[in-house]
Amino acid sequence: MTQNTLSEAEYDAITDAAAHWCMRLHAVDCTAEERQAFEQWRDAHPLHAFEYEAMLEIWEVAEHLPRPEPAPVVPIRQPASSWRRYAVAASVCALALPLAAWAGWNLGWLPNSYQHFAATDNVRHVTLGDGSQVELNLNTELTYSNYKDERRVTLKKGEAFFEVSHDLGHPFIVRAAEGRIRVTGTRFNVWMYEDQVKVNLIEGSVLVTSNARLSGDGLRLGPSMQARYKHGDDMPQISQTYANDNSLAWRSGRLVLDNLSLNEALPQINRYLDKPLMLADNSTGSIRVGGIYNIKELNSFASTLPKVLPVFLTRNKDGNPVINPMPQQPPKN
Template sequence: MTEHTFSEAEYDAVTDAAAHWCMRLHAIDCTAEERQAFEQWHDAHPLHAFEYEAMLEIWDVAGDLPRPESAAPPLHVPLPSKPSTSWRTFGLSAAVCALALPLAAYAGWNLGWLPNSYQHFESTDNVRQITLSDGSQVELNLSSELTFSNYKDERRVTLKKGEAFFSVSHDMKHPFIVKAAEGRIRVTGTKFNVWLYEDQVRVNLIEGSVLVTSNDTLNGDGLRLGPSMQARFRHGDFMPQISETYANDSSLAWRSGKLVLDDLPLSEALPLINRYLTKPVMIADKSTASIRLGGIYNIKEINNLVATLPRVLPVYLTRNENGNPVLNAIPRQTPKS
């Protein structure tokens, strides 16, 4: 069967539809019927899925555009009942057009609104080494994802999930910003590691210095870390928790394909384990959470670890209504009097 070749007009129509769906799915008033219609459109042809993913990346960049304080509130524009070119009347069109038209893109670059380089990276079953467009080197742990945007006044990384080790090229006038959850790490040139799981973030500094804030909406650049220091924070933390790391710290063992658990309570060990799992392991109660786990494990074989936990710990496995494994402490038997 001959594969259909899209004409230029058909390709443009798919792009317009992808932009329309991108806006509708981000709209507060998007209905269940619309979402079902989107799924049908998305799955109808591989080009639809490809164009929609590309539009999501542009949406991410558009979300970083500054909002002038004097800007008037947006006008209400009737939403189209079907995909059409009317999406260009929306705010997203400014970012799309600026990225597409060299002259507008140049103006956006000079104003510091738009990047002159945008990259997206993912790793699945292997640790991945990448080079950003500014020359910085990054190692991505398994199941990790990040984007890089090079602006006139800063270099900006968004760690969407997982873990990354950064060797940042030095540029005092062009700071390197990593956004993770609600926090921000600001550097000019250094080596550091960022781990993200759900709303938990951990930053380990190896060389140089970084400024860490737990909420990038707060004023100031945050707390300064020196070599062999670590910052931890999660959603709602006003300030990150700062501590020193010991000489044999194992938080970077993933770069050698290992996960090292140094006699940690399950409440701390499971987030390190779960980020490698499709179905995260849950804890039944506080008594289970306090049970400690140690050992060295291959990060590619973490799935096998879950099944072995009842053999090495006083726990048994059940499953919740969502199919997640649940660890339950085995009750201690009261000695007979």
């Protein structure tokens, strides 16, 4: 079963299973056997994990809804069967959810629409509920929620290029790592690897903050400007980009490394790899690398390094390839 060949019914089945597991794992009577079965289901396909995370996000948002007064408990002589408990719960949800959703929407707590997207082996183009166009790079996951006061995208991992539908009264927010990008209508790219984020603005303007918990709207970018931030940064670093900037080369299937140090290059490379490349020490990170690479073939990148750089490869205890500098030859007398 691959993402490219899934039917709508198969997608629906995965979503239903994710909802079931989200409910069971939050139940007080969830058993160790069920948790093990969940882990097997989750690990069976990348979409299983993604759908569960999306369902978990909805669950966590719903927990902020105001709770109604509990109804009087009616004692019963015999414990209800599993099907009876599910039937009662479904009946209560059918009555309560429309009112809760309406209240949540008006208070700005819950969205009235929710979408989730993933790209694994191929670049993917999607249309959000507001008409905005998004191109997802390989190994990218994001969600879109339409709230009363804002449109919200959460970039869970990877990289995406946005063409945002203009709506001055309904700002478009992208959450990436600890930061936030705020726009009303524009074209921009967001790259994320672990806790590092880079924003490239092509057209329009955006406000970038590196820590969404801090007050203020952040720093404004104009066209051909770039912002970078990572964990712990109170302010993003702003710089100008130039005509030869290669940040968007992925849209044509390429990664361009323009004489970068390995310290700079590895975050760009590792987001495509099954096993991230590691550096043996700090000095190894200063070795420089260049070239143009097919983003679908970067898993073979490590094996080519000893052919073009003065390095050799080992593996650490986790199986990650480690780049080591070649020992320097002692000077001849």
